[in-house]
Amino acid sequence: MKLYEYMGKELFKKCGIPVPVGKVYFSSDDIEELAARLENVVIKAQVLSGKRGKAGGIKFACTPKEAQKTAEKLLKVKINNNSVSAVLVEERLSIEKEYYAAITVDGTKKCPLLIVSASGGVDIEDVAEERVIKLPLDIHIGMQPYIAREAAWRIGMEKALIPQFTGMIIKMYQLFRNYDCELVEINPLAVCDGRLIAVDAKINVDDEARFRCPADLPVTEEITERERKARDLGISYVELDGDIAVIANGAGITMSTLDLISHYGGKPRNFMDVGGGATTGTMFNAIKILLSTGPKVILANFFGGITRCNEVAGAFAQVKDKIGFSMPVIVRLSGTNDEEGMRILERHNIKYYRSIDKAVIKAVGMAAAGEEGSI
Amino acid sequence: MKLYEYMGKELFKKCGIPVPVGKVYFSSDDIEELAARLENVVIKAQVLSGKRGKAGGIKFACTPKEAQKTAEKLLKVKINNNSVSAVLVEERLSIEKEYYAAITVDGTKKCPLLIVSASGGVDIEDVAEERVIKLPLDIHIGMQPYIAREAAWRIGMEKALIPQFTGMIIKMYQLFRNYDCELVEINPLAVCDGRLIAVDAKINVDDEARFRCPADLPVTEEITERERKARDLGISYVELDGDIAVIANGAGITMSTLDLISHYGGKPRNFMDVGGGATTGTMFNAIKILLSTGPKVILANFFGGITRCNEVAGAFAQVKDKIGFSMPVIVRLSGTNDEEGMRILERHNIKYYRSIDKAVIKAVGMAAAGEEGSI
Amino acid sequence: MAWQLLVRRAVYNYMAFIINKDTKVMVQGITGCQGKFHTAQMLEYGTEVVAGVTPGKGGRYINGVPVYNTVSEALLNHKIDATIIFVPAPGVKDAALEAMSRGIKTVVIITEHVPLHDELDIIAYARKTGISVIGPNTFGVIVPGQGKIGIMPHTIYKPGPVGIAARSGTLSYEIALNLTQAGFGQSAVIGLGGDRVVGLSFSDVLSIFETDPLTRAVVLVGEIGGNAEEDAAEFISKMNKPVVAFIAGKSAPRGKRMGHAGAIIEQGRGSFTSKVKILSSAGANVAELPWEIPNLVRELLN
């Protein structure tokens, strides 16, 4: 889960990381009041996509009137296809130097990673590798002053700033650990009048740790209503723009099913991975989500391991009995309890295959022809 | 530094460890009010010594009047030679079972140690070893639920209490780490009506971590005015009841000097270890503390390492010049810059020795005779 | 470093490292629905499941396996070489640390949705103590004919010369079945797990297969996201045995997690194209469709 800049800055403030004076507004009312106090202001569209500046999401204003008008405009536009529901109005700082600092997870080294650079203010991916310092962290000792200090010396930070920098990096690490973050990024980390200030805040929180997230963690939703429903069922669902609804068990097999559909010229409507050990009840609701997208065909691909094929078949049988299918349904079963599953499908007159290639070719053909399936 | 029970319970409350309902009183006024609300109360003298119960420091009362009178009496007595400046008045619980739980440091294993026992309510030293469970902790993973759970099973705790117990032990560990504790002890940890309650609280905080102690940590003083002055100088000082004042550098040599004085039949007035690298200024003030105890003799024993003998000699010379000694002073110097030190003492007519046995024999003799020394 | 050492050492003791007929297995979370079911499955396959642990449920028997409240208690009564963890995600870190701290040397974590920071904690402790962790979010490990510590439908495997290392479960089942049907059994099938941070890496597993005398070819089942395959490519370029690779997620859009926490193309990294390219240039034979794999294996073994 990504946090909006203003939410990230709220957390920064709580942790003692300095941020510019400012306030978030969900409408352009009252902005004049703050702008009058701050004189020059910057108005930042609150969207979760990157490259917001280039897309026109950051504006400046010198008078309260101008600030109010600019905010009003920003709240109406779309930035990189995202609507702007809030703007952050902040003092406009006179910045002497911009650094980059982030803490993230290194999946290869399997540890947290401190990333710093003297080239702040631009996308870190665009900075030459030799200008980016990466220090792997030992979770057993966490962030110690010497690590931040070493990073500071290596990017040539002015001596007088190092104690501030060290304190800030330690706080970033605490935030990273206490809030189960995937990423805590400050870019730019600006020097203004001898002080280090987090001019932007980018925080991604691990969705899997939602059950223990601190009470003060705000929640953002980047997902559709169907995606939310799927998440509540504990299954993975991503909406796509084709016409063949896909349900399968396991991320790999689901991805592979989509790949096969594309390979044979079809277009998947979605990615739906019910994961390991989904019950008939879960699957029943999952299929209902698929139905709501109005696909031309539903293609199920199950290879039983922790998931049992008889339960998969049972769910399709139940949906057919209780709701009915208005489009062809093609089920492929293999693995744990597959024989029993196929017997159930047989009884309910639902088309099934043992091999996935045949199932996919059939599904793609049916979607193209719009022909009636097993119903 | 030991905390009073009521201070420990304040910290427990902050950390979410349940304690009995109660309040601390520094005079017996207003106690009736609380006692009326609680009906049966227990009144506990707040002293830092152990075995308080046996010494009559814990009383019960059934009426508000009785509570007030009991508290008044307790505030006037001495418990194990400590005066009682406060009483803790608490609800009287009906206790079904008493456990023991503590977290401390194992100096041999060099790690934190969880100690639990089903024999609570008595001094843990008096419990048979096989009834005490000790689990060493790995500081890199800290207190994990499984450790507390294992401890609970091993002392035969009722299943229903284990989740509470686990939560409490984890909080104790957080307190132990966050407040730089030497000891966090709950004895007894009582079961009352299905709830675990910390009926007593014993917390010792590491004095060396005072510089970073959390703002909410209270401060207790078990030390004399002279001991406090010495601590402010950064030196170790313990008052004893003899007549030979001792100043030396290094704990071992100071202890050994006391041992030698005893061996030759003398009685040391104090332990004073100025530590490594004391300057002339520090030593000057340290000698002033010795003077204030009015000893018959002052015996200095310095073996120069990080401490330089010339600075030691300089300090004695300064005290002699500026204040003067009204008792004999015997200085023993050896090690770094000892020659220069002895020249300084020579110039100031202060008696010195190279070997400690002669110095001690001389000091003990002078103290016994009350004769005039080098002055 | 201890970790690297362990894996290196494992090379010389391949069968013991994975699982053999004598491996004594514990099941953590044995009283849950999945724990029960797969205990029965593992027993059926001949795996010696000697003990189970579920706090608060000690004293029972599940499929004849005694249940204990703590790992220490289980160890008082049994020699245990490996544990398989089925406990719900919030309890996985505690269960894994309990097993590792009490001296169990191989830990297979089936549970999915384990928080990222818990995975970091588990793996840091495993490295410190020199313990092998497989997963989280894995189907486990099977050595056909010897035993399994996992949840794979074991009927699809048979002993043979192909080692399989996979990030995803069901897809690897599919591929293993195709291989078996084409006449190629498996020396071992190891699931790394689908999360961003997992214990064993492709390169760890490949190094075992490279040294194992029974393995003649390796199939790597990867997917988009992360750089596990890129990391593997470095090792593949130094291998003597042939490697067939398959990458799932060719049609996946960017910036969306495809089921697995690790399967996401972020900032242009971890894409299908880059993985195929780097694996190919390292000398791996990349299959475009899953059912091409048996043919590629046949060509390479002849």
Place this chain on the structure above:
Amino acid sequence: MAWQLLVRRAVYNYMAFIINKDTKVMVQGITGCQGKFHTAQMLEYGTEVVAGVTPGKGGRYINGVPVYNTVSEALLNHKIDATIIFVPAPGVKDAALEAMSRGIKTVVIITEHVPLHDELDIIAYARKTGISVIGPNTFGVIVPGQGKIGIMPHTIYKPGPVGIAARSGTLSYEIALNLTQAGFGQSAVIGLGGDRVVGLSFSDVLSIFETDPLTRAVVLVGEIGGNAEEDAAEFISKMNKPVVAFIAGKSAPRGKRMGHAGAIIEQGRGSFTSKVKILSSAGANVAELPWEIPNLVRELLN
């Protein structure tokens, strides 16, 4: 366990473990008053002090020794075997972790008043990484004639057959001088440190002396508090070389810290009497007065 291993291993490489003429030493906190003074002293004794570190003071020279801002920077320019730490107590944990995490294998911590929990952190990390820590609150280590990493007044020592292990500094100087004056030089003198939690233990050091061919007798200088001496007694009972012990604090009252954080008799444990008793029954010769030690050594060596 890594720690135990290290010490065991050290037995076979005694001189390199402690210090020899080629040991390259770094000084952390070299620009402070004590750091400067003792750098000069160590250089005077012939110790190869190659680098110093004080954050923010890089680029200077102290007694001809270059100063760096970070340990990494020092390591870029020098091979470093050991470090000696003089930084103020609040910074000791950071300095020690910096040295250890960057790969320096021996860490001598002179600073006193280091918080107990910082000592736990330092030693846990040393064990994890297989690094030797001496101290905190130690005078260091000297191998007479070879070199010193410490603050002891080195003129009092000379090479010889007696190994000294001590919890306290000045008292051990006294004893070393008595020995030297009586004609007994020292193979090595090692300060464990006066705190409750320190790196090397008596038993670690005794095991080195037991194996070292140059050491013929060992003097243990202990004190009240803790159970370092009780722990040592267990090892002494298995030793072939004679051990003379002296315990300071016979006249100390209970419940008072006698200077050292570790020197306190708590709940009846760590008393003079119990230590003398256990050491005697383990076969150590306990001296009642410091100057009896040379005579005891003489008797034992004849």
